[in-house]
Amino acid sequence: MxxxxxxxxxxxxxxxxxxxxxxxxxxxxxxxxxxxxxxxxxxxxxxxxxxxxxxxxxxxxxxxxxxxxxxxxxxxxxxxxxxxxxxxxxxxxxxxxxxxxxxxxxxxxxxxxxxxxxxxxxxxxxxxxxxxxxxxxxxxxxxxxxxxxxxxxxxxxxxxxxxxxxxxxxxxxxxxxxxxxxxxxxxxxxxxxxxxxxxxxxxxxxxxxxxxxxxxxxxxxxxxxxxxxxxxxxxGRSVKLTVDKGAVEQGPVVLDVQHLTVIDHRGATVVKDVSFDVHAGEIVAIAGVQGNGQTELIKSLLGLIRPAAGDILLDGRSISRYATRESLDAGIGYIPEDRSHDGYVGPFSVRENLVLDRYQDEEFSHGIGLKLGAISAHAKELVAEFDIRTQSIDSPVSALSGGNQQKVVVARELSRPLKVLIASQPTRGVDVGSIEFIHQRIVAERDRGTAVVIVSTELDEVFGLADRIAVMYAGRIVDIVSPTIHRNDIGCLMAGVDPETQRQETTNA
Ligand SMILES: Nc1ncnc2c1ncn2[C@@H]1O[C@H](COP(=O)(O)OP(=O)(O)O)[C@@H](O)[C@H]1O
Ligand SMILES: [Mg+2]
CATH class of the missing domain: 3.40.50.300 (P-loop containing nucleotide triphosphate hydrolases)
Incomplete structure (x- = not known):
């Protein structure tokens, strides 16, 4: 028809x-x-x-x-x-x-x-x-x-x-x-x-x-x-489809994950003895097909679920028993995978969402009341800086497009001093123009010396951002590789296949 x-x-x-x-x-x-x-x-x-x-x-x-x-x-x-x-x-x-x-x-x-x-x-x-x-x-x-x-x-x-x-x-x-x-x-x-x-x-x-x-x-x-x-x-303007990124300047280890094991509510071991570290000024990407333990690993880093074994060190101090509030206060920024669930409160305004986890800070609160002027000024600044397209700072976040909702979350998390940034699927459902922008901001955060962990199922994103790539399969980190690795080899690791074995089989066949 x-x-x-x-x-x-x-x-x-x-x-x-x-x-x-x-x-x-x-x-x-x-x-x-x-x-x-x-x-x-x-x-x-x-x-x-x-x-x-x-x-x-x-x-x-x-x-x-x-x-x-x-x-x-x-x-x-x-x-x-x-x-x-x-x-x-x-x-x-x-x-x-x-x-x-x-x-x-x-x-x-x-x-x-x-x-x-x-x-x-x-x-x-x-x-x-x-x-x-x-x-x-x-x-x-x-x-x-x-x-x-x-x-x-x-x-x-x-x-x-x-x-x-x-x-x-x-x-x-x-x-x-x-x-x-x-x-x-x-x-x-x-x-x-x-x-x-x-x-x-x-x-x-x-x-x-x-x-x-x-x-x-x-x-x-x-x-x-x-x-x-x-x-x-x-x-409506020319867009850079690749991420602009200088060489990595690795500082000391900031985040150190040691033998972490997570058991889910059904008793299944979803994260198995995972160890990796992230240095200041470095982006480590956790690559893998969705559902291989990435979500649970990230949640345990944030105190959203308790690990069954192992330890998480931030600047050498254990944070594995921290509540989420304490982890955020200790300098961990979080861009969650499901932003509508964990990232913002839809019916709340852009202005409110931009101070969601900070409204008790001295900058925004007298103890009993909120400093509304300061909160508004803060919102206006971030809306301009992060190019958040909204009719006003009073519009509910739910009225914004997906890309702009994500920018609200990114703006809020990057507007406070961080030691570690954890970003899970930071550009899922986000348009090209916003992807470019969000990627630039993540790289800028790295260049400021933050230790960055991103989780992504998009290989383009992994290759574009990562300084090192940890591949997760069936709850384990099967390998930590350099982003110079061939796309096919990463595909093999993500499917739980050894790239070398795969090559031999293809040659023999
Ligand atoms: N029911 C509505 N009331 C007011 N504005 C709306 C409504 N539906 C969509 N819009 C606005 O219209 C524009 C286009 O939205 P939409 O068609 O959903 O875009 P797309 O599908 O291309 O992402 C957006 O700015 C959105 O906020
Ligand atoms: Mg649509």
């Missing part, structure tokens, strides 16, 4: 989130919508899916104008959407979720359990989705849950599929699998609108790329465009 959007405009109060958008998606085309966080991509798609009403403009499907008052209308017209946050019932099976999601306004008819199961099986085989109809959704990895959402849309005969930042939650392997699924859907004639801010992805899979910046489509181009060109279109 062909989709044509003409002059679509959406305003929120005085703010124009979509400004006269024109877009054409041909039948069987993967059309990428590339844009930074807050550019207006989801707003456009929500209009297309009947969740928002356009203020101006029209939508045509196969040349016919359509108006949607609800997602039901959009689904009935053949549009399916997979949202950033899944809308599945976790305790139900895949088939039950598909049964519930069946849209009857299309005259598709009610499904019983057995029919739903066989439909799931059929779609799963046709598009190589590998989804078991009887699996309970909450037991499935995120990548598979996403495929269940795709099946739900296909079960409603979607001819146009909207995928809103589907790769943000996926591992590199799951991204490859999703790309294969998208190709097979395209080959069967489904049109796909693929939203992302990752340049590598649009070049890998897109037939056409439309770049959205500040509510406008600034260009529609081909995947042959270079990453630098695309980045510039997206951000």
């Amino acid at each position: 062909q989709l044509e959007i003409n002059g679509l405009t959406k305003r929120f109060g005085s703010f124009t989130a979509n400004d006269r958008i024109d877009l054409t998606v041909a039948t069987g085309e993967i059309h990428c919508l590339l844009g930074e966080n807050g550019a207006g991509k989801s707003t456009l798609m929500n209009m297309l899916y009947g969740l928002l009403r356009p203020d101006e403009g029209e939508v045509l499907l196969d040349g016919e104008p359509v108006t949607f008052h609800s997602p039901g209308d959009a689904i009935a017209a053949g549009i399916g959407m997979v949202h950033q946050h899944f809308m599945l019932v976790p305790v139900f099976t895949v088939a039950e979720n598909v049964m519930l999601g069946r849209e009857q306004t299309r005259g598709l008819g009610v499904l019983d359990r057995a029919q739903a199961a066989s439909l799931v099986k059929e779609l799963s085989e046709k598009y190589k989705l590998a989804v078991d109809p009887d699996a309970v959704v909450e037991d499935l990895p995120v990548g598979v849950q996403q495929r269940v959402e795709i099946i739900k849309a296909l079960a409603n005969d979607a001819r146009i599929l909207i995928l809103d930042e589907p790769t943000a939650v996926l591992t590199p392997q799951e991204i490859d699998e999703l790309m294969a699924i998208m190709s097979s859907l395209r080959d069967s004639g489904t049109s796909i609108v693929f939203i992302t801010h990752k340049l590598r992805e649009v070049k890998a899979i897109g037939d056409k790329i439309s770049v959205v910046r500040r509510g406008k489509v600034v260009a529609t181009t081909e995947p042959t465009a270079s990453e630098a060109e695309l980045a510039e279109l997206m951000v």
